[in-house]
Amino acid sequence: MTSVSPSTVDERTLPSLQNAAVMALPFIGAVSSPRLVLQTILTDPRIPEDFRLATLSLPDIVVIGLLVVTLARLISDVPYRAHLGTTVRQIFSQGIGIALLLLAGWMLVGVLWAQHPVLAGAGAIHYAAALGLMVIVADRLRESPNAVLTGALLGLLAGAMVHAGVALLQVIKQNPLGLEWLGEVRRFLYETTTFYRAPGLSMHPNYLGGYLLLALWGCVLWASKRLQLSPEKGLRTLVLPLIIGIGCAVGLLSTASRGAMLAAAISAIPLVRMLLVSLKGRMRTLLIISVGAAGVIALIVLFVVVLRGDVITRLFTAREFFFEDSWAVIQSSPRNLLIGVGENNLMAAVAAMRLGEMVNLLPVHIVYVYQWATLGLPGMILFGFALVGMLRGLRQPNQRLLFVWTCAIVGIAVASFVDNYYWAIPPHRDLLLWAFGLWWGLRLSPVSAA
Numbered sequence: 001m002t003s004v005s006p007s008t009v010d011e012r013t014l015p016s017l018q019n020a021a022v023m024a025l026p027f028i029g030a031v032s033s034p035r036l037v038l039q040t041i042l043t044d045p046r047i048p049e050d051f052r053l054a055t056l057s058l059p060d061i062v063v064i065g066l067l068v069v070t071l072a073r074l075i076s077d078v079p080y081r082a083h084l085g086t087t088v089r090q091i092f093s094q095g096i097g098i099a100l101l102l103l104a105g106w107m108l109v110g111v112l113w114a115q116h117p118v119l120a121g122a123g124a125i126h127y128a129a130a131l132g133l134m135v136i137v138a139d140r141l142r143e144s145p146n147a148v149l150t151g152a153l154l155g156l157l158a159g160a161m162v163h164a165g166v167a168l169l170q171v172i173k174q175n176p177l178g179l180e181w182l183g184e185v186r187r188f189l190y191e192t193t194t195f196y197r198a199p200g201l202s203m204h205p206n207y208l209g210g211y212l213l214l215a216l217w218g219c220v221l222w223a224s225k226r227l228q229l230s231p232e233k234g235l236r237t238l239v240l241p242l243i244i245g246i247g248c249a250v251g252l253l254s255t256a257s258r259g260a261m262l263a264a265a266i267s268a269i270p271l272v273r274m275l276l277v278s279l280k281g282r283m284r285t286l287l288i289i290s291v292g293a294a295g296v297i298a299l300i301v302l303f304v305v306v307l308r309g310d311v312i313t314r315l316f317t318a319r320e321f322f323f324e325d326s327w328a329v330i331q332s333s334p335r336n337l338l339i340g341v342g343e344n345n346l347m348a349a350v351a352a353m354r355l356g357e358m359v360n361l362l363p364v365h366i367v368y369v370y371q372w373a374t375l376g377l378p379g380m381i382l383f384g385f386a387l388v389g390m391l392r393g394l395r396q397p398n399q400r401l402l403f404v405w406t407c408a409i410v411g412i413a414v415a416s417f418v419d420n421y422y423w424a425i426p427p428h429r430d431l432l433l434w435a436f437g438l439w440w441g442l443r444l445s446p447v448s449a450a
Contacts, residue, residue: 014073015140019148021066022137022434023155026218028058029431030163030211032203033183036061041119044351046361050425051347054122059430063133070136087139090444096389100436103382104128106375107343113335114342115349123343126426130433137434141441146229149401149447152438153222157244160215163208164251167198171254171306194310198254207421207428209257210412212248213264214435217408219245220271224404225447253302256314259418261302267411270394271404319418325350326364326373340376349373367416367423383423387413390439402442409439 035055042052049055056064073080091097107124114120140148166184169177174196176184183201191197197205223241252260275287307314329349330336341349346363354361364370371380391413393399393406412422412435421428 011077014069014077015144017069018066018073018136018140019144019151021062021069022140022148023151025059025062025066025133025430025434026152026156026214027159028062029156029159029427029434030200030202030208031058031183032207032425032427033057033185038122039118041116042348042351044361046354046359047347047351048362051344051363052119054118055426057427057430059427060126060129063129063430066136067129067132070132083143084135084139087142087444088135091135091138091440096386097440099382099386099389100131100134103375103379103386104131106379106382110340110342110375110379113339114345116342116345119344119348120342126429127343127433130430133430134433134437134440137437138440138444141438141447142445145441145445145447148441149221149225149438153218153225156215156218157222157248160212160218160248160251161244163200163202164212164215164247164254167200167208167251167254170198170200171196192310192313194313195256195306195308197256197306197314198251200251200255203425204421205255206257206259206419207425209252209255209260210263210415210419210421210428211431212252212255213260213267213411213415214408214431215248216245216252216264217267217405217411219248220407221401221404224400228400249298250301253298253306256302256306258315258319259415262418263411263415266414267407270410271407274397274403321365321418322362323364323366323369325354325361326369328353330369330373336373336376338376340372340374340379343374346370346373363420363424365419367420370420370424390436393439393443399442401447402439405435405439405442408435 035057038054038056040053044052070084074084092101104124104127107120107127111117111120111124137148137152141152166177166179176187178184179201180186183203185199185203187196198208199205200208202208202211219241223238223245226237226241252264272287272291276284279287303309303311326346329341329346332349332353336349347361350361350363364373368380368384371383375383387409390409391406393402393409397403412432416422422432423429
């Protein structure tokens with residue numbers, strides 16, 4: 001009988017556990033509840049729970065597990081220390097990485113002037129942990145690109161199909177399915193009764209829309225990878241990604257999220273443009289017809305199946321950005337205008353301004369203004385600099401996989417102009433930094449080359 005040394009077990013087990021976490025996080029990335037409440041900071045019922053509690057969501061627990069496993073591997077695996085150290089240097093020696101790292105430091109410094117330091121500290125620690133997630137995802141892609149990318153996309157697309165399936169059933173029933181034990185939320189009292197916007201197992205239809213937006217680009221990335229690995233099979237390699245992509249698109253339409261649908265359309269422009277330039281003759285004509293047909297079918301599904309003919313209510317009523325309260329906080333003092341009120345402290349400041357008014361209070365539904373209010377101009381500029389820097393991946397069409405996933409980053413950037421969940425809601429911030437990690441991994445590993 002052969003024995004296996006402890007070092008051999010570590011060499012196999014710990015990387016496998018890392019891969020499992022990289023795959024598990026996107027699988028549950030849209031599940032906002034159930035959550036573990038660590039501490040109640042604010043008791044004002046006018047403020048949503050996300051902005052008055054320190055909590056741990058299921059994705060947060062996956063991130064913690066990944067960090068613990070990585071620490072164990074750093075202790076037991078000397079070559080891995082050098083490999084991870086190289087990844088850290090490659091990321092944080094470039095402007096994009098430096099900006100994201102400085103943002104973590106700035107969030108931590110903000111504890112000093114925040115009205116509720118515990119909320120600010122919890123937000124800073126959460127971002128720091130998610131930044132660690134980003135680095136580990138990028139490093140795993142460098143170390144084992146094909147296997148890790150396949151696993152990451154499998155987790156994302158499997159989760160998306162579960163959510164899309166639940167969302168479609170919710171639209172058919174025109175109500176929740178009774179899956180509260182899985183995190184399904186009840187029908188919102190303020191929603192119209194003429195149609196039902198499906199949240200899947202997320203806390204809001206818009207949150208699910210942003211998740212399925214990433215999943216759609218995951219399908220495109222998977223299709224590109226299959227073509228890259230098996231070019232001789234041609235279009236046959238696209239059948240399965242196409243089927244799953246249609247499922248994700250139906251799920252996205254079921255949310256009727258205008259922001260996510262707009263982001264999907266705009267983020268597709270660079271890819272369609274690139275294909276129009278590279279394809280010739282019949283293939284170019286086929287692409288034009290396919291894109292047009294897909295758009296028409298999507299509109300029919302949206303208008304008839306999801307909105308049930310009530311197009312005016314959903315698509316042509318004004319979008320509420322909840323801008324006024326957050327903007328009033330920014331303008332209330334030179335300090336707030338410059339350095340913000342501190343991470344997670346915006347709603348406390350809004351509640352203080354609206355003292356005695358019995359109204360529901362919500363933060364601004366624009367990531368960049370939300371960051372301005374909480375982290376001030378330095379925080380907003382650092383994040384914006386990093387995001388814009390990632391868009392340079394569009395200049396590298398020869399790095400096919402990087403180009404495709406940069407289109408997903410475009411979608412995130414666009415959706416962040418009309419909603420705040422990618423940054424303001426902790427589980428979705430995990431998903432955001434996971435997506436950033438995938439971008440870094442594709443940039444730093446050879447798997448992205450065409």
